[in-house]
Amino acid sequence: MHRFANPARFLRLASVIQPWTAAVTLLLIGAGLYFGLLVSPADYQQGETVRIMYVHVPAAWVAMAAYSCMAGASAVGLIWKHPLADLIAKSASPIGASFTFLCLVTGSLWGKPMWGTWWAWDARLTSMLILFFLYLGHMALLNAFDDPGRGMKAAAILALAGFVNVPVIKFSVDWWNTLHQPASVTRLGMPKIDPSMLLPLLLMGVGFTMFFVTVLLLRVRLEVLAAKIRAIRLTQIHGMPGADPSGEALG
Amino acid sequence: MDSLASYFSMGGYAGYVWSAYAITAVVMVALALLTWRGLKGREQELKELQDIIPGRRGRSHDGVAEKG
Amino acid sequence: MSRLSEIIRRDLRLALRQGSDSVMVVTFFVLTVVLFPFGLGPETNLLERTSAGVLWVTALLASMLSLDRLFLADYEDGSLELLALTPTALELLVIGKVVAHWLTTGLPLMVAAPVLAVLLHMHADGFGTLLLTMLLGTPTLSLIGAMGAALVLGARRGGVLLSLLVLPLYVPVLILGVGAIDAAVQGLPADGLLLMLGGFLLGALPLAPWAAAAALRQALE
Amino acid sequence: MSRLSEIIRRDLRLALRQGSDSVMVVTFFVLTVVLFPFGLGPETNLLERTSAGVLWVTALLASMLSLDRLFLADYEDGSLELLALTPTALELLVIGKVVAHWLTTGLPLMVAAPVLAVLLHMHADGFGTLLLTMLLGTPTLSLIGAMGAALVLGARRGGVLLSLLVLPLYVPVLILGVGAIDAAVQGLPADGLLLMLGGFLLGALPLAPWAAAAALRQALE
Amino acid sequence: MTSEQAFSTFTAEGLVCVRGERVVFTRLDLSLASGEAMFLLGPNGSGKSSLLRVLAGLLKPAAGRLTWNHQALAEDREGHAARIHYVGHHDAIKPVLSVMENLRFWGRLHDPLAGDAAVKAALERFGLWHLRQVPGKLLSAGQKRRLNLARLLAAPASLWLLDEPSVALDKASVKTLEAVIAEHRANGGMVILSTHADVSLPGATELHLDRFTPTTPPEFWA
Amino acid sequence: MTSEQAFSTFTAEGLVCVRGERVVFTRLDLSLASGEAMFLLGPNGSGKSSLLRVLAGLLKPAAGRLTWNHQALAEDREGHAARIHYVGHHDAIKPVLSVMENLRFWGRLHDPLAGDAAVKAALERFGLWHLRQVPGKLLSAGQKRRLNLARLLAAPASLWLLDEPSVALDKASVKTLEAVIAEHRANGGMVILSTHADVSLPGATELHLDRFTPTTPPEFWA
Numbered sequence A: 001m002h003r004f005a006n007p008a009r010f011l012r013l014a015s016v017i018q019p020w021t022a023a024v025t026l027l028l029i030g031a032g033l034y035f036g037l038l039v040s041p042a043d044y045q046q047g048e049t050v051r052i053m054y055v056h057v058p059a060a061w062v063a064m065a066a067y068s069c070m071a072g073a074s075a076v077g078l079i080w081k082h083p084l085a086d087l088i089a090k091s092a093s094p095i096g097a098s099f100t101f102l103c104l105v106t107g108s109l110w111g112k113p114m115w116g117t118w119w120a121w122d123a124r125l126t127s128m129l130i131l132f133f134l135y136l137g138h139m140a141l142l143n144a145f146d147d148p149g150r151g152m153k154a155a156a157i158l159a160l161a162g163f164v165n166v167p168v169i170k171f172s173v174d175w176w177n178t179l180h181q182p183a184s185v186t187r188l189g190m191p192k193i194d195p196s197m198l199l200p201l202l203l204m205g206v207g208f209t210m211f212f213v214t215v216l217l218l219r220v221r222l223e224v225l226a227a228k229i230r231a232i233r234l235t236q237i238h239g240m241p242g243a244d245p246s247g248e249a250l251g
Numbered sequence B: 001m002d003s004l005a006s007y008f009s010m011g012g013y014a015g016y017v018w019s020a021y022a023i024t025a026v027v028m029v030a031l032a033l034l035t036w037r038g039l040k041g042r043e044q045e046l047k048e049l050q051d052i053i054p055g056r057r058g059r060s061h062d063g064v065a066e067k068g
Numbered sequence C, D: 001m002s003r004l005s006e007i008i009r010r011d012l013r014l015a016l017r018q019g020s021d022s023v024m025v026v027t028f029f030v031l032t033v034v035l036f037p038f039g040l041g042p043e044t045n046l047l048e049r050t051s052a053g054v055l056w057v058t059a060l061l062a063s064m065l066s067l068d069r070l071f072l073a074d075y076e077d078g079s080l081e082l083l084a085l086t087p088t089a090l091e092l093l094v095i096g097k098v099v100a101h102w103l104t105t106g107l108p109l110m111v112a113a114p115v116l117a118v119l120l121h122m123h124a125d126g127f128g129t130l131l132l133t134m135l136l137g138t139p140t141l142s143l144i145g146a147m148g149a150a151l152v153l154g155a156r157r158g159g160v161l162l163s164l165l166v167l168p169l170y171v172p173v174l175i176l177g178v179g180a181i182d183a184a185v186q187g188l189p190a191d192g193l194l195l196m197l198g199g200f201l202l203g204a205l206p207l208a209p210w211a212a213a214a215a216l217r218q219a220l221e
Numbered sequence E, F: 001m002t003s004e005q006a007f008s009t010f011t012a013e014g015l016v017c018v019r020g021e022r023v024v025f026t027r028l029d030l031s032l033a034s035g036e037a038m039f040l041l042g043p044n045g046s047g048k049s050s051l052l053r054v055l056a057g058l059l060k061p062a063a064g065r066l067t068w069n070h071q072a073l074a075e076d077r078e079g080h081a082a083r084i085h086y087v088g089h090h091d092a093i094k095p096v097l098s099v100m101e102n103l104r105f106w107g108r109l110h111d112p113l114a115g116d117a118a119v120k121a122a123l124e125r126f127g128l129w130h131l132r133q134v135p136g137k138l139l140s141a142g143q144k145r146r147l148n149l150a151r152l153l154a155a156p157a158s159l160w161l162l163d164e165p166s167v168a169l170d171k172a173s174v175k176t177l178e179a180v181i182a183e184h185r186a187n188g189g190m191v192i193l194s195t196h197a198d199v200s201l202p203g204a205t206e207l208h209l210d211r212f213t214p215t216t217p218p219e220f221w222a
């Protein structure tokens, strides 16, 4: 029965490191914006539109990282029944969905001037769209059951089964020749990208990741509190004689 | 002045570049704000609940832990 | 193994006797495709150009519509818990049900497709590819669908949720299927697309039964 | 009368809570229409010419798909016999269920139709007529459908039977609806076709509830 | 909520019931007056449920007639429906509606003027008041049955037709049911009840369905 | 068909069951050996059905462990399934399949080698042989239940978990059920059975579920 095993310790830990992650996030993104928008040159091929890269690519990274985090947490939750893992998985999906959305939108905004079309059924684009729907399905499934525990488990299974999509996104450009840019930063060996562009890209990448961590911690705290509130409501309803069962907790 | 205007025009692609940055900013700020507000709301709710039930304040942690 | 065949035979028998949704689905498929000329008017050119799309979209919908009852009937009448209590891996039972589902939906769709393609004036070069895409694509639809159907068992708004979960995963099959047929009609090579369809099937084959069985176990709690 | 509103309210509540098939149907409608551009390719001209047909065929199917559960859920859990035992004409109850069905399928279809018409690049002149045909046509679909659903209750092969019974009766609505829109787009008068659609509705209004109630009584024996 | 009712009688004469092309019982007579109760007994398949459905007007008898206060019921289906409560094998509980919503619907449908007070009293009587917010699907078997029985009190009706009402009930709930039936009879109501278990209804008559089975074997598919 | 079985024991230690985020029972122990029987008793909602589902392996307990011959069952779900028969509230009868087809399917699924002889014997034992061609939907409530119970004999299993098995059965069928259980126990089988009715199992122990309810009220929503 290690359900909610030591939420107090987690809450303490989270509130200690949170200010630091928040500060680092602001710093990195600020620097990234400075270098990306002001210092770095325009691309000789893509012109100024290359600046979209500094939000597009980090958003894509975080979208995939968030999904991996969610799948990992789901596995832990399913196998070891660790309650905190369930809550992490639950907290990760709205953040991941937001970044997937950003990646899709900024990609489209980049695609119109570069490829002349907002959208194409290219392998990477399609798999990214599916990632977005997986996030949506995850969130919908979580909330679709009267028993929150059931929703958590069903969503965990979906998250694990959907994980195959992540390597497909990552390697789709290598496996099929498509419209989309092949990997130039995140490949084995040296990145083949100019340092003046690499710097803001990396700054923004780490900054977005720290942003993810910060918001994730906040959301997990929120979920822990929500679970506590539910538990108190339940004991109120059936444990305390005379308490009026408001029924809200039964949802 | 001219260079500033040409900077903002982004080589003719201003609409694309700036809207990409704007959407990103809006989504990230909204995400952070909503989460923050949700957290504060829950904290408030929990405090009210524990205030209603005298004597539960100390017990609420193990109450959660034992509940399963 | 013999348990697998027992399940398949029972599900087939049920489908035949009560004309379960899966049989309805083929009727649905045929009727929809027949309705299209009514809706679009009988212009050969228009029909021909839309034929691959209409066939695949309808096949997709037909397959999806039969899903929400795939496990639901067994769940509601208590059969599912007994199935889960037979001394076999639940994954095997899921495979049995998927095979039965494919036999009652995918296979008839495949049989009906060429006939309907004639009705829609599809170009003769597309027929072989149409059949191939159906052969590779429809089992994937059944597999993914079984996973979705198991996940939403007992959920509120199961139906909507099911389509939300399953349709996005169906989209690649649709795109590859239509793409391959269009390529064949235009005399281009369709092998790459067909290979990808096959890859999809191979991926879904182990994954979907595992996920479905895990979800069913949760649903029975 | 207040019994009628009780039934309508209950069915609406059920539809909202469990996202019964009727809610799914709208999702289905939207998703299908959205899938079509994927299937057909995004050529404006092709889409425009097929838009009225696609919209009406899909609306028809959407409405039909929600039918087989219209009475089935109540039949299986024993609610239908209790409904038949309330001190009111069963016909009234049927009307209540039809109204609820229309509110949860027909009405949302009507609301979604113009949006989807934009997506399919329908000519602006067709919009008003599209709405009018939907307004006149969808209640007829619900009425005819209720009759079919009641007839097949308890019958073997309910699903197939249902579509075989209902679709032929739907075809006139389809043809009139598409015809009226096409006429409007081409600048021709559509009044005659619309009048016929209205006539259809007036005919179904007394006939369908009576037939459905009679069929339900049989099913409960 | 059941108020004093005028004295009434309910009779059936020469009922014949055919199901699935088989005669279940023939020439069955029964009669009941205000305040009386009757047990339907007999082995499985002897036609207890079928008889109750005939009496409720759900199933048309192949022959015979039903009367209420000596007036034939044949055509007045709705009038009859207003007088009866039927509790069958199915619980008619919607899984997504709460206990309260489930019961309120049936109460209002039976009697649009009935207020929430009757619903509340019914739930309290059957020990379900504290569960009123719980969705139907989370109920245990006995809780579902109690909710189904609560319909009896949510709107008044003279004749109760109960098909194995004590199934899944714990002993305390069976006692409640017996008390509720006794009150109903004291108010001039009638009860016809099929059962295999021991339910005590003082002064109730018994009807053995197997006596009306045609030809020899007790079950027809022989 | 049940042959002589080796002596076995089945135990549960410290079981805790949580449903819908609510603790139904805590720290429940039980143990059973070959030939023994146990009644689960308690009011509606006290967790009898939940306990049977835990014992069957359908529901994972929040804590505690199950053992068979002192070996933990936790992971060996399929091995456990081969040893048990579970009869729940639902009858799992397909309306369009005949009685014979329904039973044969479950028999074969449980034991692919079981022949039709066992199915036939089971049907005869529960008085359903003459109904073998009848589709499930034409059965009366008691006949359905008997068909569900016939699964017990259609394929052998050591441990029977029966959730209110006597519901809807007539008195003669209850006697049959009692005899069948007695034979099963004589052959070294075990039975755990929940009931509100009187079923006589000589020498059976009793487990009162309401004693394991945490906090005060017997129903959790109270």
Ligand code: HEM
Pocket (backbone or CB within 6 Å): A053, A056, A057, A060, A061, A103, A104, A105, A106, A107, A108, A110, A111, A112, A114, A115, A118, A124, A125, A128, A129, A169, A170, A180, A181, A182, A183, A184, A185, A186
């Ligand atoms: C909606 C359309 C688009 C989507 C869904 C999309 C998706 C992605 C994803 C998921 C990544 C991360 C890949 C990885 O880390 O390996 C990525 C990276 C990238 N994308 Fe896009 N993209 C889109 C449009 C575009 C366009 C139009 C361009 C430029 C013409 C572009 C250029 C890039 C570049 C340069 C990278 C970095 C590759 C690397 O260095 O690894 N993308 N995109």
Ligand SMILES: Nc1ncnc2c1ncn2[C@@H]1O[C@H](COP(=O)(O)OP(=O)(O)OP(=O)(O)O)[C@@H](O)[C@H]1O
Pocket (backbone or CB within 6 Å): A147, C221, E137, E138, E139, E140, E141, E142, E143, E168, E170, F019, F020, F024, F042, F043, F044, F045, F046, F047, F048, F049, F050, F051, F219, F220, F221
């Ligand atoms: N699927 C479920 N999800 C959540 N809670 C449930 C579920 N089923 C039952 N419960 C709750 O669990 C408790 C125990 O239910 P259970 O069905 O085990 O009782 P029982 O002892 O079998 O009662 P009965 O005698 O009425 O059959 C009840 O309070 C019930 O409301």
Ligand SMILES: Nc1ncnc2c1ncn2[C@@H]1O[C@H](COP(=O)(O)OP(=O)(O)OP(=O)(O)O)[C@@H](O)[C@H]1O
Pocket (backbone or CB within 6 Å): D221, E019, E020, E021, E024, E042, E043, E044, E045, E046, E047, E048, E049, E050, E051, E219, E220, F137, F138, F139, F140, F141, F142, F143, F168, F170
């Ligand atoms: N829907 C039906 N159609 C045709 N025959 C039916 C139907 N339902 C029941 N029967 C048959 O009618 C006969 C009487 O059934 P009925 O349900 O009235 O029995 P019962 O006395 O209520 O039995 P039980 O004690 O098992 O509930 C049975 O032989 C049964 O097979």
Ligand SMILES: [Mg+2]
Pocket (backbone or CB within 6 Å): E048, E049, E050, E163, F140, F141, F142
């Ligand atoms: Mg009966």
Ligand SMILES: [Mg+2]
Pocket (backbone or CB within 6 Å): E140, E141, E142, F048, F049, F050, F163
């Ligand atoms: Mg129970």
